[in-house]
Amino acid sequence: MSLQRLDRETTALPRPARLIDVARLAKVSCSVAGLVLNKGGGNSRVSEATAERIRQAGKALNYHPNPAARLLRGKRSYTLGLMVASAGDPLRSFLVEYIDVEAAKSGCQVLIANTVGNPKVYSNRFDTVVEDFTRRRVDGVFCAVHHYWEGDRAALLAAHPNTVFYEDRGIVGAPVVLVDRAEAVRLAVRHLAQRGRQRIGLAVMGVTRPEHRARLDGYRDELAAQGLAVDTRLVFNGEPFGLVCAMKDHQTGKWDFPEIVIDRAIDQLVGDNSADAIVAHDDFWAAALLRRLRARGIRVPSDVALVGYSNHYLADWTDPPLTTLDLSHEAAARQMVLMLEQMIHGRAPAPDEWRVMIQPKLIVREST
Amino acid sequence: MSLQRLDRETTALPRPARLIDVARLAKVSCSVAGLVLNKGGGNSRVSEATAERIRQAGKALNYHPNPAARLLRGKRSYTLGLMVASAGDPLRSFLVEYIDVEAAKSGCQVLIANTVGNPKVYSNRFDTVVEDFTRRRVDGVFCAVHHYWEGDRAALLAAHPNTVFYEDRGIVGAPVVLVDRAEAVRLAVRHLAQRGRQRIGLAVMGVTRPEHRARLDGYRDELAAQGLAVDTRLVFNGEPFGLVCAMKDHQTGKWDFPEIVIDRAIDQLVGDNSADAIVAHDDFWAAALLRRLRARGIRVPSDVALVGYSNHYLADWTDPPLTTLDLSHEAAARQMVLMLEQMIHGRAPAPDEWRVMIQPKLIVREST
DNA sequence: CTGAAAGCGCTTACAG
DNA sequence: CTGAAAGCGCTTACAG
Numbered sequence: 001m002s003l004q005r006l007d008r009e010t011t012a013l014p015r016p017a018r019l020i021d022v023a024r025l026a027k028v029s030c031s032v033a034g035l036v037l038n039k040g041g042g043n044s045r046v047s048e049a050t051a052e053r054i055r056q057a058g059k060a061l062n063y064h065p066n067p068a069a070r071l072l073r074g075k076r077s078y079t080l081g082l083m084v085a086s087a088g089d090p091l092r093s094f095l096v097e098y099i100d101v102e103a104a105k106s107g108c109q110v111l112i113a114n115t116v117g118n119p120k121v122y123s124n125r126f127d128t129v130v131e132d133f134t135r136r137r138v139d140g141v142f143c144a145v146h147h148y149w150e151g152d153r154a155a156l157l158a159a160h161p162n163t164v165f166y167e168d169r170g171i172v173g174a175p176v177v178l179v180d181r182a183e184a185v186r187l188a189v190r191h192l193a194q195r196g197r198q199r200i201g202l203a204v205m206g207v208t209r210p211e212h213r214a215r216l217d218g219y220r221d222e223l224a225a226q227g228l229a230v231d232t233r234l235v236f237n238g239e240p241f242g243l244v245c246a247m248k249d250h251q252t253g254k255w256d257f258p259e260i261v262i263d264r265a266i267d268q269l270v271g272d273n274s275a276d277a278i279v280a281h282d283d284f285w286a287a288a289l290l291r292r293l294r295a296r297g298i299r300v301p302s303d304v305a306l307v308g309y310s311n312h313y314l315a316d317w318t319d320p321p322l323t324t325l326d327l328s329h330e331a332a333a334r335q336m337v338l339m340l341e342q343m344i345h346g347r348a349p350a351p352d353e354w355r356v357m358i359q360p361k362l363i364v365r366e367s368t
Numbered sequence: 369m370s371l372q373r374l375d376r377e378t379t380a381l382p383r384p385a386r387l388i389d390v391a392r393l394a395k396v397s398c399s400v401a402g403l404v405l406n407k408g409g410g411n412s413r414v415s416e417a418t419a420e421r422i423r424q425a426g427k428a429l430n431y432h433p434n435p436a437a438r439l440l441r442g443k444r445s446y447t448l449g450l451m452v453a454s455a456g457d458p459l460r461s462f463l464v465e466y467i468d469v470e471a472a473k474s475g476c477q478v479l480i481a482n483t484v485g486n487p488k489v490y491s492n493r494f495d496t497v498v499e500d501f502t503r504r505r506v507d508g509v510f511c512a513v514h515h516y517w518e519g520d521r522a523a524l525l526a527a528h529p530n531t532v533f534y535e536d537r538g539i540v541g542a543p544v545v546l547v548d549r550a551e552a553v554r555l556a557v558r559h560l561a562q563r564g565r566q567r568i569g570l571a572v573m574g575v576t577r578p579e580h581r582a583r584l585d586g587y588r589d590e591l592a593a594q595g596l597a598v599d600t601r602l603v604f605n606g607e608p609f610g611l612v613c614a615m616k617d618h619q620t621g622k623w624d625f626p627e628i629v630i631d632r633a634i635d636q637l638v639g640d641n642s643a644d645a646i647v648a649h650d651d652f653w654a655a656a657l658l659r660r661l662r663a664r665g666i667r668v669p670s671d672v673a674l675v676g677y678s679n680h681y682l683a684d685w686t687d688p689p690l691t692t693l694d695l696s697h698e699a700a701a702r703q704m705v706l707m708l709e710q711m712i713h714g715r716a717p718a719p720d721e722w723r724v725m726i727q728p729k730l731i732v733r734e735s736t
Numbered sequence: 737c738t739g740a741a742a743g744c745g746c747t748t749a750c751a752g
Numbered sequence: 753c754t755g756a757a758a759g760c761g762c763t764t765a766c767a768g
Contacts, residue, residue: 028738028739029738029739029740030739030740031738031739031740032737032738032739046737046738047737050737050738069744071744072743072744072745072746073743073744074744
């Protein structure tokens, strides 16, 4: 035990091999060694025999170029910055994971930066993070901060032209990856109609913001496609009740949700207008609906079928498990890394490629 | 729209100020400017008047030292590497977030690295990540990979003596931060006893691994402290049934849990031995127990009270919400960053400081 | 086809 | 108290 500790303290780490070490071993100059080992493309100027000798020497010494030195000479850093309000939030955490995995495939590493600290000691680090990224010479930035968090997106874009947004307010003309909410609701309504539901309700946070309207559009479209009448009384709008979403109380560590609003939704949709299915704003709404429906003796799915949105980690653990829409974070991450790599290589996306819609996937569980 | 894009392409980014720019403006040499702006401690060799002039110039030019240049000169990188099997997993995602927040307070940025990709195309990146971190010259590493994932911890420690483990198998003698599982079960049992429960059961994955034994120890201790008899039939051991845990099916996107084992646990604890409370291995076990107990007409908490472990994101969304133990990830992150900073500054922890236990916190909800 | 040398932006031992 | 200069490990224009 103490021996191991002792070892660690006294044994110096082996100094990593430098280019000059490799060059000496291969009996060539640094120039040629660097050309062979660190240059991407084919270099016709070095004979294959020499090149092979250099590669052997590199392998023998376990040579890897020092990124600091390359960066200082003006090469790219192979570092991508990832801004996210809260990396812990499971609605973003898998995006974080997949972005790292995709970036690794491109030989890049990801610098993570939470822009919103613990609200107990609230401070929005958005602008600070932008500066940190500038200093680090990141090759590009992913901004997946929710739209409702402050932060100077224009300054971000000015400092880092290579920026891809995800479900963020972004900036007009900047590349952004979005989930296709209209399609999400279309899939939900189609699924419910196919299961024989006739009075399909929609319970949403609002209907004014563009991303909220998209849901409504998808709802109307698909009802029409399924030959079902649109009954506006089957749309519950939470907007008059304020921001209806799950909020964490950092004192108690508990998540709170305005269940009173959920009761109103049940009154309107099920009580007054005989809904036999509800497409909920998200999985939190759906989980709250599940709980309140049970409390009122309404069975899911036999009386009312329920579809969530986001395929949140909790969807498998509600009772019954929740049919919901998966946001395809893996596809989104792949798209984001692809776009950023393109931009880093100077291929700016064409105007019609700025907004990329990611298609959600319906995950059928037992609530429908 | 297209104008903005055009701007971005034609306008060159302003070149960041260098030390020599500041030095010229302040009419001093690089040496002095560097000493004043980039040296941590007090430097008695520069007159206060000169120093102030240099600081003014630095501010005027918005000077920030180029980290690549400093790194090349042998300074630290102010980069910390964070290894985690899956950053998306909510059991780790908040740790990731809090580590970044704490590291930021020390002026460090965090390079994230998932060591386990999507099992669809399974590849354990543990060893690759260690090399990547070496190349980057990270100042230190956090390893929060679960113990059951392969990966050469000894090689990690050899390459990065400044490593702090979290709930990982680690290496004997290497600093590690652990959650106090014995205390967790003690808190749960105490809480249940105070609420009048007499037949408190324990349902755990196993009893042989040290971290599993800790739970059993806490259970026995607290029963004794509460004057309750220890009845070994009230301990359900999942070990004979294999690895009883939540597994994600990457084909369907669903989480699966061996509920058959949960039914056995209910048979043994509630059916045969009249348990009026169960301390579950974790929140997944507890959520599955909730579901199966309801299916069998056993009410929670009136018939059986239930306590989870981990205060997972889902604990507020089960029905009823789950009383559980919070793992204090914020405290753990603070401790980990503190330890690593100490090690970076050459103050290796004393032998009795290698293992730091983080105290969990009981979060009371409606399942007890 | 190959090598010597300048320079990226810092830090620091050394000389004044 | 201050400055000139070497050097960290690369890349690249230039000279052979």
